[in-house]
Amino acid sequence: MVDGWPCYARIDGPLVIVGFGSIGQGLLPxxxxxxxxxxxxxxxxxxDERGQDVASExxxxxxxEPLTPSNLEAVLAPLFDRAGGFLVNLxxxxxxxxxxxxxxKVDALYIDTCIEPWPxxxxxPDSPMGLRTxxxxxxxALAMRDSLKGGPTAILAHGANPGxxxxxxxxxxxxxxxxxxxxxxxPETRQGWGELARKLGVKxxxxxxxxxxxxxxxKQKGEFVNTWSIDGFLAEGLQPAELGWGTHEGYLPAxxxxxxxxxRAAIYLKxxxxxxxVRSWTPMAGSMTGFLITHNEAISIADYFSLFDADERxxxxxxxxxxxxxxxxxxxxxxxxxGNAFEAQTKHRLICDEITxxxxxxxxxxxxxxxxxxxxxxxxxxxxTRELIPHQNATGLxxxxxxxxxxxxxxxxxxxGLVEADEIDFKRILDIAGPYLxxxxxxxxxxxxxDGRTNWIFPEEIDESDxxxxxxxxxx
Amino acid sequence: MVDGWPCYARIDGPLVIVGFGSIGQGLLPxxxxxxxxxxxxxxxxxxDERGQDVASExxxxxxxEPLTPSNLEAVLAPLFDRAGGFLVNLxxxxxxxxxxxxxxKVDALYIDTCIEPWPxxxxxPDSPMGLRTxxxxxxxALAMRDSLKGGPTAILAHGANPGxxxxxxxxxxxxxxxxxxxxxxxPETRQGWGELARKLGVKxxxxxxxxxxxxxxxKQKGEFVNTWSIDGFLAEGLQPAELGWGTHEGYLPAxxxxxxxxxRAAIYLKxxxxxxxVRSWTPMAGSMTGFLITHNEAISIADYFSLFDADERxxxxxxxxxxxxxxxxxxxxxxxxxGNAFEAQTKHRLICDEITxxxxxxxxxxxxxxxxxxxxxxxxxxxxTRELIPHQNATGLxxxxxxxxxxxxxxxxxxxGLVEADEIDFKRILDIAGPYLxxxxxxxxxxxxxDGRTNWIFPEEIDESDxxxxxxxxxx
Ligand SMILES: NC(=O)c1ccc[n+]([C@@H]2O[C@H](COP(=O)([O-])OP(=O)(O)OC[C@H]3O[C@@H](n4cnc5c(N)ncnc54)[C@H](O)[C@@H]3O)[C@@H](O)[C@H]2O)c1
Ligand SMILES: NC(=O)c1ccc[n+]([C@@H]2O[C@H](COP(=O)([O-])OP(=O)(O)OC[C@H]3O[C@@H](n4cnc5c(N)ncnc54)[C@H](O)[C@@H]3O)[C@@H](O)[C@H]2O)c1
Numbered sequence: 001m002v003d004g005w006p007c008y009a010r011i012d013g014p015l016v017i018v019g020f021g022s023i024g025q026g027l028l029p030x031x032x033x034x035x036x037x038x039x040x041x042x043x044x045x046x047x048d049e050r051g052q053d054v055a056s057e058x059x060x061x062x063x064x065e066p067l068t069p070s071n072l073e074a075v076l077a078p079l080f081d082r083a084g085g086f087l088v089n090l091x092x093x094x095x096x097x098x099x100x101x102x103x104x105k106v107d108a109l110y111i112d113t114c115i116e117p118w119p120x121x122x123x124x125p126d127s128p129m130g131l132r133t134x135x136x137x138x139x140x141a142l143a144m145r146d147s148l149k150g151g152p153t154a155i156l157a158h159g160a161n162p163g164x165x166x167x168x169x170x171x172x173x174x175x176x177x178x179x180x181x182x183x184x185x186x187p188e189t190r191q192g193w194g195e196l197a198r199k200l201g202v203k204x205x206x207x208x209x210x211x212x213x214x215x216x217x218x219k220q221k222g223e224f225v226n227t228w229s230i231d232g233f234l235a236e237g238l239q240p241a242e243l244g245w246g247t248h249e250g251y252l253p254a255x256x257x258x259x260x261x262x263x264r265a266a267i268y269l270k271x272x273x274x275x276x277x278v279r280s281w282t283p284m285a286g287s288m289t290g291f292l293i294t295h296n297e298a299i300s301i302a303d304y305f306s307l308f309d310a311d312e313r314x315x316x317x318x319x320x321x322x323x324x325x326x327x328x329x330x331x332x333x334x335x336x337x338x339g340n341a342f343e344a345q346t347k348h349r350l351i352c353d354e355i356t357x358x359x360x361x362x363x364x365x366x367x368x369x370x371x372x373x374x375x376x377x378x379x380x381x382x383x384x385t386r387e388l389i390p391h392q393n394a395t396g397l398x399x400x401x402x403x404x405x406x407x408x409x410x411x412x413x414x415x416x417g418l419v420e421a422d423e424i425d426f427k428r429i430l431d432i433a434g435p436y437l438x439x440x441x442x443x444x445x446x447x448x449x450x451d452g453r454t455n456w457i458f459p460e461e462i463d464e465s466d467x468x469x470x471x472x473x474x475x476x
Numbered sequence: 477m478v479d480g481w482p483c484y485a486r487i488d489g490p491l492v493i494v495g496f497g498s499i500g501q502g503l504l505p506x507x508x509x510x511x512x513x514x515x516x517x518x519x520x521x522x523x524d525e526r527g528q529d530v531a532s533e534x535x536x537x538x539x540x541e542p543l544t545p546s547n548l549e550a551v552l553a554p555l556f557d558r559a560g561g562f563l564v565n566l567x568x569x570x571x572x573x574x575x576x577x578x579x580x581k582v583d584a585l586y587i588d589t590c591i592e593p594w595p596x597x598x599x600x601p602d603s604p605m606g607l608r609t610x611x612x613x614x615x616x617a618l619a620m621r622d623s624l625k626g627g628p629t630a631i632l633a634h635g636a637n638p639g640x641x642x643x644x645x646x647x648x649x650x651x652x653x654x655x656x657x658x659x660x661x662x663p664e665t666r667q668g669w670g671e672l673a674r675k676l677g678v679k680x681x682x683x684x685x686x687x688x689x690x691x692x693x694x695k696q697k698g699e700f701v702n703t704w705s706i707d708g709f710l711a712e713g714l715q716p717a718e719l720g721w722g723t724h725e726g727y728l729p730a731x732x733x734x735x736x737x738x739x740r741a742a743i744y745l746k747x748x749x750x751x752x753x754v755r756s757w758t759p760m761a762g763s764m765t766g767f768l769i770t771h772n773e774a775i776s777i778a779d780y781f782s783l784f785d786a787d788e789r790x791x792x793x794x795x796x797x798x799x800x801x802x803x804x805x806x807x808x809x810x811x812x813x814x815g816n817a818f819e820a821q822t823k824h825r826l827i828c829d830e831i832t833x834x835x836x837x838x839x840x841x842x843x844x845x846x847x848x849x850x851x852x853x854x855x856x857x858x859x860x861t862r863e864l865i866p867h868q869n870a871t872g873l874x875x876x877x878x879x880x881x882x883x884x885x886x887x888x889x890x891x892x893g894l895v896e897a898d899e900i901d902f903k904r905i906l907d908i909a910g911p912y913l914x915x916x917x918x919x920x921x922x923x924x925x926x927d928g929r930t931n932w933i934f935p936e937e938i939d940e941s942d943x944x945x946x947x948x949x950x951x952x
Contacts, residue, residue, distance in 0.1 A: 122933075123933065124933070125931060125932070125933045129933075129934075132933070212697075214694055216692075218690055218804070219804070221688075221761070238933070240934070270934060270935055271934055272934060275951070277814075279815065285697070285815075286816065287815060287816050287817060288812070288815035288816070289811060289812075289814050289815030290815075325815075328694070328695070328808050331807075331808060331811055332804050332807060332808065335765060335807055336764070336765075338753075338765050338951065339755065339761075339763055339764040339765030339766075339801075340762065340763045340764070340928070341763060341927055341928030341929050341932070342928070342932070343928055451817055452816070452817030452818070452819055453817050455601055456601070456817070456818070457598075457599060457600070457601045457605075457608070457714070458605075458716070458746060458747055458748060459746055475751070475814065
């Protein structure tokens with residue numbers, strides 16, 4: 001806790017941070033700033049030496065030990081020697097559900113920023129494609145939720161996206177309702193939120209992100225450059241593209257597949273997200289092309305806003321997916337990756353302190369309603385980020401601010417069992433994360449995925465009956 | 477003519493340069509260096525003030541007057557007041573064939589670096605797509621060749637590519653033959669060249685280019701950055717993708733169309749080249765993705781090497797097309813362009829003196845023979861370029877050196893009528909251009925378009941019967 005900053009809670013038990021890359025290192029100062037916590041009670045467990053200097057600068061114990069299925073218990077159990085613990089998972093390739101099960105046993109709170117599997121799940125050519133999806137990983141999590149039956153709060157996938165954007169969606173719906181002159185009270189149930197979305201005529205939601213952060217040093221040949229975990233981006237980029245599949249769509253895209261198990265809220269394309277291009281719009285970028293990278297929120301949001309009839313047939317669901325325009329050097333990295341038959345670059349460069357300019361513009365484009373489309377989100381610049389906190393970039397701060405807020409909510413609501421972002425009090429999260437998000441703006445637009453294309457000099461598969469159908473969003 | 481440099485010829489008549497952008501400005505010093513010519517005899521006619529300072533620095537007359545169908549004669553005729561003239565066309569949007577016809581009338585030599593139409597031909601949605609192709613423009617030129625029946629030499633499309641690469645192909649074939657231990661004499665006819673290519677088992681030729689030139693100032697939003705004419709690149713990028721269509725292909729791609737007139741050596745895709753991605757290989761880049769931008773050489777080379785039976789049915793033809801990986805900032809410019817439904821950026825930045833590093837690696841990948849594939853071409857760096865000539869980048873010098881060589885050949889062969897690069901003495905051209913091309917290297921590779929894809933975790937349309945079929949080259 002630091003003078004002049006709000007103190008949100010006290011953490012008495014052990015606080016263990018697993019993984020200490022760009023996000024872990026960014027979160028630590030926020031924890032020290034906003035919680036009453038003894039530094040002795042904090043331990044970092046990570047696979048490599050990255051951030052060890054940062055840890056010791058803050059006087060925090062650092063254990064360098066990659067977690068594996070076989071050592072997880074042995075490494076972590078001694079650290080949770082008393083109740084009231086909190087495990088914050090900011091690693092890659094450590095299975096979230098193993099950590100959740102462990103936390104359930106030792107009665108510790110849990111949070112992560114995406115549901116991770118152990119290594120290998122996404123790369124196995126013999127594994128059915130449907131099991132390489134986030135859909136299937138989420139279904140595993142939901143099954144465990146049912147089997148654990150409550151217990152300590154474990155928040156899944158609560159970073160910027162997945163995470164923050166689920167809360168943006170709710171605020172956006174309320175703003176649209178107000179701007180349409182609809183008198184609504186804030187829904188208190190999932191059903192209520194779904195009804196609001198349907199009432200507004202919402203057809204779908206893009207998580208529309210344009211990252212313009214840039215460093216002086218250009219991308220070199222054989223190098224992958226990004227503003228956050230390159231391992232994480234490569235892993236999700238080579239999963240099948242996935243999207244929550246709305247009721248307005250009508251028919252499946254050519255190379256799509258449906259799932260034969262679970263909630264059925266989403267489909268996947270038999271193509272990696274890293275080579276699936278889609279159209280969207282943000283206030284600063286305007287009309288743009290991004291990549292349809294699979295993300296947990298695409299599925300959880302579509303599922304959360306679904307409405308059903310008495311026979312449990314879906315009657316309303318928004319389409320939902322990510323349209324990610326990463327920083328320019330990452331676009332070039334993806335171009336090179338595709339050109340090398342997706343064999344990953346060996347050099348990785350996560351840019352942070354060397355960034356000279358740029359904004360991570362991250363929000364939700366809620367479309368199909370009376371006012372066409374509404375983007376709501378954060379336009380956090382690298383410069384504002386540096387005024388808020390040192391050694392972080394804008395992408396990172398959007399994540400860590402949301403992790404901080406999730407931690408507060410978990411401490412305030414410690415017995416909720418497994419929860420997804422969509423089930424959390426969005427106002428509380430936005431209140432806590434808000435001061436770290438730079439300008440949070442809402443903007444309407446007339447743009448649709450058919451803009452500039454109806455009199456185009458090349459034939460295209462266009463569905464003019466509804467500009468917002470996914471077939472119009474997908475580039476071919 | 478400058479001391480210490482070879483003087484290739486004397487130009488007595490008027491020398492008129494139409495267009496004075498990056499290529500025109502780069503060519504002028506080469507003309508002054510290698511020809512015996514009076515500065516008074518040189519006139520530049522251009523549409524804007526670009527390069528006016530360069531012209532006056534060299535003491536060359538500069539007429540600022542955009543040529544149009546209606547003023548062309550009036551502006552140019554007075555400049556060709558006596559015989560022995562030479563018109564060098566380095567403009568955009570001035571119809572090549574109008575200039576050729578004019579030169580025929582005033583008995584002047586002619587050269588250009590691509591066959592240009594008047595503005596509008598590529599953008600008219602009502603014009604049949606087949607008429608927006610380079611194929612159709614080339615057919616117009618061939619028809620004019622027949623109608624003009626000889627006359628002063630007019631060399632069409634003789635820059636780097638189209639141009640230089642036609643000569644690279646011939647040298648590459650001879651090198652492959654030698655390396656395969658085949659004793660061949662240098663063919664002297666089109667038929668002879670076709671037979672050599674067939675004998676070697678050549679299935680096709682990529683014009684495989686990777687430009688790595690880079691400047692400190694990053695591409696800004698709404699800006700198109702490139703190392704040569706941005707108007708030119710935008711125009712060809714929005715033509716349909718085109719390729720010479722080889723006899724080994726077997727079947728047409730899904731969105732392809734054949735022509736119903738002309739030589740039938742090429743097909744086109746119903747998609748702009750700027751969004752058609754294809755795989756190729758260069759020595760420095762390795763496996764890479766480029767854009768299938770339509771180019772005259774894709775058609776002229778495929779046509780030139782075609783063999784026919786007694787019934788004029790084609791029996792052999794190589795596939796031929798461009799695989800262009802422009803400089804990184806141009807890749808980002810194309811990405812932005814695609815995201816904006818191909819509405820061109822309003823800011824254009826042609827980088828030259830501000831380039832800090834990079835190589836334009838431009839060559840031909842001749843594939844399908846006993847030794848798989850052979851890349852032969854120029855690896856000209858910006859640094860070597862600057863030692864050879866000031867105020868030019870590597871891309872420009874590859875073009876201007878070839879224009880220089882073409883001018884020499886035209887003066888030495890003044891009565892050939894319309895000719896294409898493929899019909900010119902390749903050795904003479906390579907001898908003259910060679911000193912300006914940096915390292916000219918030949919390299920064999922085991923790479924094929926199926927590399928790294930046969931055990932890939934996503935299903936792909938792959939033709940394993942022949943790795944070199946176009947269906948394997950095209951990204952989907
Ligand atoms: N939801 C969001 O908005 C969001 C945004 C960014 C990142 N993320 C996720 O947050 C996580 C961290 O991102 P980052 O940018 O900090 O990643 P990073 O690559 O910078 O760091 C990853 C960290 O995980 C550690 N690690 C790897 N294997 C481990 C193992 N077996 N045991 C323990 N630690 C291990 C590494 O040592 C490293 O410290 C990733 O999973 C990423 O996908 C989520
Ligand atoms: N074959 C090749 O390898 C190759 C390579 C590069 C460029 N090119 C071609 O060379 C040409 C010149 O390229 P650049 O990079 O110098 O282009 P640029 O855009 O830099 O310059 C074009 C020039 O054309 C002039 N122009 C435009 N309209 C005109 C008109 N109506 N009348 C007279 N002049 C007019 C402009 O004023 C300008 O000086 C283009 O056609 C381009 O496609 C060919």
